[in-house]
Amino acid sequence: xxxxxxxxxxxxxxxxxxxSEPAFPWDLAFSRPKGASPDRRLExxxxxxxxxxxxxxxxxxxxxxxxxxxxTTGQAALKALKAxxxxxxLLDLLLPDRSxxxxxxxxxxxxxxxxxxxxxxxxxxxxxxxxxxxLGAVEYLVKSRVSPDSVSRSIPGWIERxxxxxxxxxx
Amino acid sequence: xxxxxxxxxxxTALSFVALAVAxxxxxxxxxxxxxxxxxxxxxxxxxxxxxxxxxxxxxxSPWIGAFSLILFLGCGYFVLQFRDAFVPLxxxxxxAAAALxAAAALVGxxxxxxxxxxxxxxxxxxxxFIVLTWGLFIGEPVVRFWLASGGLPAVQRIRMRTLSFGFxxxxxxxxxxxxxxxxxxSPVGVIAVQLVALAMVPVIYVSVAPPTLLRSIxxxxxxxxxxxxxxxxxxxxxxxxxxAEQAVGWAMRLLGAHAxxxxxxxxxxxxxxxxxxxxxxxxxxxRGEAGDGRGPTREGVTLLVAPLRLTEGTGxxxxxxxxxxxxxxxxxxxQLNGYASSVAAGIERxxxxxxxxxxxxxxxxxxxxxxxxxxxxMTVIRGYGSMLQSGMLGExxxxxxxxxxxxxxxxxxxxxxxxxxxxxxxxxxxxxIIKPEEADLRAIVKHAVESMEPMIDExxxxxxxxxxxxVPVKVDADRVQTIVTNLIDNALKYSPDxxxxxxxxxxxxxxxxxxxxxGGVGIATAxxxxxxxxFGRVSNPRTNHLPGTGLGLYLxxxxxxxxxxxxxxxxxxxxxxxxxxxxxxxxxASAAAPTERSEAAI
Numbered sequence: 218x219x220x221x222x223x224x225x226x227x228x229x230x231x232x233x234x235x236x237s238e239p240a241f242p243w244d245l246a247f248s249r250p251k252g253a254s255p256d257r258r259l260e261x262x263x264x265x266x267x268x269x270x271x272x273x274x275x276x277x278x279x280x281x282x283x284x285x286x287x288x289t290t291g292q293a294a295l296k297a298l299k300a301x302x303x304x305x306x307l308l309d310l311l312l313p314d315r316s317x318x319x320x321x322x323x324x325x326x327x328x329x330x331x332x333x334x335x336x337x338x339x340x341x342x343x344x345x346x347x348x349x350x351x352l353g354a355v356e357y358l359v360k361s362r363v364s365p366d367s368v369s370r371s372i373p374g375w376i377e378r379x380x381x382x383x384x385x386x387x388x
Numbered sequence: 389x390x391x392x393x394x395x396x397x398x399x400t401a402l403s404f405v406a407l408a409v410a411x412x413x414x415x416x417x418x419x420x421x422x423x424x425x426x427x428x429x430x431x432x433x434x435x436x437x438x439x440x441x442x443x444x445x446x447x448x449s450p451w452i453g454a455f456s457l458i459l460f461l462g463c464g465y466f467v468l469q470f471r472d473a474f475v476p477l478x479x480x481x482x483x484a485a486a487a488l489x490a491a492a493a494l495v496g497x498x499x500x501x502x503x504x505x506x507x508x509x510x511x512x513x514x515x516x517f518i519v520l521t522w523g524l525f526i527g528e529p530v531v532r533f534w535l536a537s538g539g540l541p542a543v544q545r546i547r548m549r550t551l552s553f554g555f556x557x558x559x560x561x562x563x564x565x566x567x568x569x570x571x572x573x574s575p576v577g578v579i580a581v582q583l584v585a586l587a588m589v590p591v592i593y594v595s596v597a598p599p600t601l602l603r604s605i606x607x608x609x610x611x612x613x614x615x616x617x618x619x620x621x622x623x624x625x626x627x628x629x630x631x632a633e634q635a636v637g638w639a640m641r642l643l644g645a646h647a648x649x650x651x652x653x654x655x656x657x658x659x660x661x662x663x664x665x666x667x668x669x670x671x672x673x674x675r676g677e678a679g680d681g682r683g684p685t686r687e688g689v690t691l692l693v694a695p696l697r698l699t700e701g702t703g704x705x706x707x708x709x710x711x712x713x714x715x716x717x718x719x720x721x722x723q724l725n726g727y728a729s730s731v732a733a734g735i736e737r738x739x740x741x742x743x744x745x746x747x748x749x750x751x752x753x754x755x756x757x758x759x760x761x762x763x764x765x766m767t768v769i770r771g772y773g774s775m776l777q778s779g780m781l782g783e784x785x786x787x788x789x790x791x792x793x794x795x796x797x798x799x800x801x802x803x804x805x806x807x808x809x810x811x812x813x814x815x816x817x818x819x820x821i822i823k824p825e826e827a828d829l830r831a832i833v834k835h836a837v838e839s840m841e842p843m844i845d846e847x848x849x850x851x852x853x854x855x856x857x858x859v860p861v862k863v864d865a866d867r868v869q870t871i872v873t874n875l876i877d878n879a880l881k882y883s884p885d886x887x888x889x890x891x892x893x894x895x896x897x898x899x900x901x902x903x904x905x906x907g908g909v910g911i912a913t914a915x916x917x918x919x920x921x922x923f924g925r926v927s928n929p930r931t932n933h934l935p936g937t938g939l940g941l942y943l944x945x946x947x948x949x950x951x952x953x954x955x956x957x958x959x960x961x962x963x964x965x966x967x968x969x970x971x972x973x974x975x976x977a978s979a980a981a982p983t984e985r986s987e988a989a990i
Binding site for chain 1: 762763764766767768770771772774775778780803806807810814819820821
């Protein structure tokens with residue numbers, strides 16, 4: 218349960234300053250050194266209404282070579298998905314127009330083969346995590362417990378997990 | 389036989405006189421139109437009985453006979469008026485009744501005063517008309533009361549039915565006497581009729597003025613129900629309002645009252661039944677003028693008010709008698725007082741519950757605040773902090789690097805405090821979920837120690853000592869890791885001069901143990917009880933400056949206990965402390981293979 222390891226670790230230290238040290242167990246398997254990116258640039262859709270957080274993630278993700286699209290509402294997220302298919306979605310739960318969980322339900326109905334979704338929320342309640350994962354998120358992270366670089370480094374692993382249909386709970 | 393017959397007649401007459409006196413006395417005490425009508429009716433019946441006996445002594449007089457007949461009819465008519473006091477008769481019915489009364493009276497006078505005496509047939513027909521009129525006047529209320537009594541509290545119901553029954557039997561007797569003819573005129577028949585009539589006197593009497601004993605017997609059924617219901621009432625009423633409303637209903641049932649109300653210490657009506665707010669205000673005002681307003685008061689016998697002693701002052705529970713309420717005596721006063729103190733306790737309880745609910749709400753609002761309002765900014769501070777430290781935002785010089793490092797350490801400290809507060813709040817509202825999985829305690833502790841490495845400065849050294857064989861446990865690995873990292877963090881924090889911290893894992897006697905030992909400041913025995921309390925921090929000049937929420941050990945012990953374990957402490961001031969986490973080990977067979985997770989953790 219690497220998920221709860223992240224979600225409940227009060228004392229989990231931050232390794233963001235030491236990129237050589239993996240912060241997550243799966244990084245052992247999936248981390249890639251910078252520059253070893255696949256031929257195509259990976260596209261990330263960030264759904265986040267707090268623009269300071271969104272901008273921060275954009276900074277880190279673009280720095281790491283990802284293509285980034287920022288949207289602030291659930292509606293905009295669904296619209297963006299119609300326009301182009303990102304490789305992964307980073308989804309906040311508390312959005313101005315609807316909850317991230319509702320977005321996931323709609324995604325399931327309208328885009329059967331939607332990209333993997335990673336929930337990045339400030340809700341850390343167990344019930345919320347359960348629901349997020351039950352709706353098919355590949356990971357559920359509490360924003361304040363992770364830093365953008367650790368998230369950025371984990372993205373290839375999550376994409377891989379989404380492809381193989383593996384969820385954290387089946388580990 | 390004649391003597392016996394006369395004795396029976398005398399006895400019956402005397403009983404009805406006594407009944408009349410009792411009714412009049414009762415009316416004098418309670419007043420009210422209904423009681424007045426009933427008293428009047430019984431008084432007339434008593435006089436009829438006396439006149440009847442007088443005639444046997446003085447010889448038959450047509451004038452007295454006519455007079456008795458009118459009184460007899462009046463007796464019936466006033467029973468009808470008594471009924472009117474409960475359920476008003478329509479105007480037409482009233483007029484018809486008055487006309488019937490007049491007609492019957494005229495027939496009666498004509499028959500008794502006519503000379504020559506009318507034939508037996510005419511006399512019987514006239515008698516029948518009079519008796520039927522009388523029977524109609526009484527019969528209608530008898531049926532009406534019996535039907536209406538169904539919805540009343542037990543005490544009132546029994547009283548109504550007793551009255552109905554008594555009058556119904558009287559009607560029957562009179563009908564039998566008139567229609568029975570010679571069979572009834574025989575001494576045995578007369579005696580039998582008189583005995584039955586005699587038996588009805590106490591029945592009617594108790595319905596007019598039931599003695600204390602009877603009242604309490606009538607109440608017994610209600611009280612048994614009340615005892616069963618009072619628990620629900622006092623414990624499960626959601627708020628003071630609902631409780632007050634139900635309590636008012638029960639007060640009425642308990643005392644057979646017609647109306648009841650509860651006012652709070654400010655004089656505001658909390659609940660009432662069958663009585664208007666202005667009437668209550670009036671009652672309370674009169675009460676305030678009359679006495680000190682503290683003890684129970686009895687105004688006449690129609691109103692009882694008992695104090696409700698609440699924390700913010702004294703409220704009142706009042707019950708008001710209706711025409712059919714047994715009078716309020718000392719028994720009722722003590723009943724009501726006892727009941728009032730239970731109700732007061734119940735109201736207090738619901739108030740506390742409401743306050744608690746409000747506090748709970750504030751707490752969850754706080755949880756929300758901690759998780760969102762603090763986590764949001766923390767996300768950004770932490771994110772940019774780590775970017776700054778990593779050099780992603782531009783290389784920092786040496787001083788900048790140092791500053792960024794300290795900043796990140798403090799950010800992590802603050803983050804940990806936020807998480808501790810949230811975890812504590814979850815523990816409080818029982819939303820904390822433990823997910824036990826089989827694991828090797830060695831792996832969990834190893835991971836915990838490794839995760840602490842960045843926190844260890846040059847002056848400290850953390851030594852890990854693991855047994856050669858697995859320590860199989862079924863625990864929430866993340867929580868256990870949190871506990872262990874917290875113990876190590878404390879060990880480092882409370883040995884400010886540096887030194888060695890050892891973390892030893894053992895398996896003995898079915899218990900997996902993690903002992904974290906430091907050579908720091910230690911804890912005085914007197915301070916030990918504070919350690920594991922919420923927000924409990926030991927006051928020590930050497931450690932007061934250290935940051936912390938005072939939640940770490942509280943959470944640690946609670947989390948350990950939720951998993952069947954505990955945390956114990958062994959400490960000597962100046963010598964250091966050893967905190968030991970105990971966790972129940974499981975059968976080796978089921979945990980022979982280390983789980984994937986613990987492998988990943990290693």
